[in-house]
Amino acid sequence: MKILLTGASGLVGSAVARIGARQGHTLIGVTGRYTGPLAGLHTRLSLDLASPGAIGDLVRTFRPDAIINAAAISEPAACELNPVLSEALNIHLPTRLAERAREIGARLIHLSSEQVFGGDHAPYCCGDPVAPLNLYARQKVASEQAVAAAAGDLAATVRAPLLGGNSPGGRRSLHERMLTDWAAGKTLRLSTDEIRQVCHADNLAAALLELCSRRDLSGNLHWAGLDPLSRYELAIRLRTHLRLDPARAPITAVHRADDPAACATRPADLSLDLAPLAGALLILPESFATQLTHLAIPPALQAWVDAARLPA
Numbered sequence: 001m002k003i004l005l006t007g008a009s010g011l012v013g014s015a016v017a018r019i020g021a022r023q024g025h026t027l028i029g030v031t032g033r034y035t036g037p038l039a040g041l042h043t044r045l046s047l048d049l050a051s052p053g054a055i056g057d058l059v060r061t062f063r064p065d066a067i068i069n070a071a072a073i074s075e076p077a078a079c080e081l082n083p084v085l086s087e088a089l090n091i092h093l094p095t096r097l098a099e100r101a102r103e104i105g106a107r108l109i110h111l112s113s114e115q116v117f118g119g120d121h122a123p124y125c126c127g128d129p130v131a132p133l134n135l136y137a138r139q140k141v142a143s144e145q146a147v148a149a150a151a152g153d154l155a156a157t158v159r160a161p162l163l164g165g166n167s168p169g170g171r172r173s174l175h176e177r178m179l180t181d182w183a184a185g186k187t188l189r190l191s192t193d194e195i196r197q198v199c200h201a202d203n204l205a206a207a208l209l210e211l212c213s214r215r216d217l218s219g220n221l222h223w224a225g226l227d228p229l230s231r232y233e234l235a236i237r238l239r240t241h242l243r244l245d246p247a248r249a250p251i252t253a254v255h256r257a258d259d260p261a262a263c264a265t266r267p268a269d270l271s272l273d274l275a276p277l278a279g280a281l282l283i284l285p286e287s288f289a290t291q292l293t294h295l296a297i298p299p300a301l302q303a304w305v306d307a308a309r310l311p312a
């Protein structure tokens with residue numbers, strides 16, 4: 001299958017490229033500013049996808065069978081800092097991709113987020129009412145609606161959870177951020193009552209690729225890992241898995257009630273009901289224990305990890 005992939009240099013997009021190429025797909029990947037190596041792309045283009053004209057020409061030139069949109073301003077804080085740019089990437093880009101997909105009859109797989117939910121009624125089913133608490137989440141809701149309106153049944157929008165995995169720059173995923181902070185001498189202050197159902201980007205990528213050929217599955221869909229865990233527990237499990245010395249990798253347990261202002265924009269429990277995708281796809285959601293075995297140490301942090309490891 002010929003697949004146009006935006007965000008090919010991101011945590012999810014780079015996994016789609018790597019795994020898609022292994023499966024025999026032809027990946028045309030669009031990156032932004034990242035210039036480092038990327039595996040799996042047949043064609044690599046660097047484009048500013050915030051520019052309104054960028055996408056039309058691309059879709060008409062390559063006429064892909066499927067489009068996977070993994071480009072975004074994916075951090076809530078970055079959206080607040082630059083609302084105009086994040087609106088361009090998070091709403092206008094998927095809208096234009098959906099319009100172009102419809103023009104040529106291509107399948108469109110768009111990525112949304114668990115954050116569309118308010119966090120007080122978990123676990124969330126696909127049809128549950130959304131209640132976004134921050135700008136990023138409101139943009140994701142708007143993108144879901146725009147994609148459905150423009151592309152109808154050609155589109156599947158996958159709401160993803162907090163993501164683990166191995167990113168091209170080594171600084172994007174959950175464990176990469178934790179290791180970066182520990183290596184900088186920070187103590188992680190993590191809540192015991194904020195629940196996330198983390199998924200490895202490779203597992204999500206495989207689900208997105210399978211969805212490209214499953215046109216019977218459309219609309220808003222959920223994909224995540226199997227285990228709802230608190231942010232505190234996630235860090236403890238990672239530290240134990242890597243055998244890091246607690247003195248070098250400190251974690252302090254906090255509670256949402258300790259910082260009500262910050263929690264007003266951060267949902268409490270974003271556990272997801274994975275029906276109907278889990279069971280409909282051949283790929284299976286993974287436990288957190290399995291995900292831990294697929295994590296790599298970013299090269300820039302290897303020396304710190306080696307020094308912080310307890311003896312076996």
Ligand SMILES: NC(=O)c1ccc[n+]([C@@H]2O[C@H](COP(=O)([O-])OP(=O)(O)OC[C@H]3O[C@@H](n4cnc5c(N)ncnc54)[C@H](OP(=O)(O)O)[C@@H]3O)[C@@H](O)[C@H]2O)c1
Nearest residue numbers: 007009010011012032033034048049071072074111160163
């Ligand atoms: N990461 C998570 O925990 C998480 C959780 C739930 C949902 N999601 C969603 O999943 C999707 C993928 O997330 P991710 O974590 O893979 O994101 P990411 O690692 O931040 O990657 C974002 C991608 O978008 C590209 N991009 C940003 N601005 C661009 C521009 N102006 N022109 C061209 N490309 C641009 C980046 O390119 P360069 O790096 O080359 O500039 C990069 O390839 C997003 O829709 C995100 O909202 C992510």
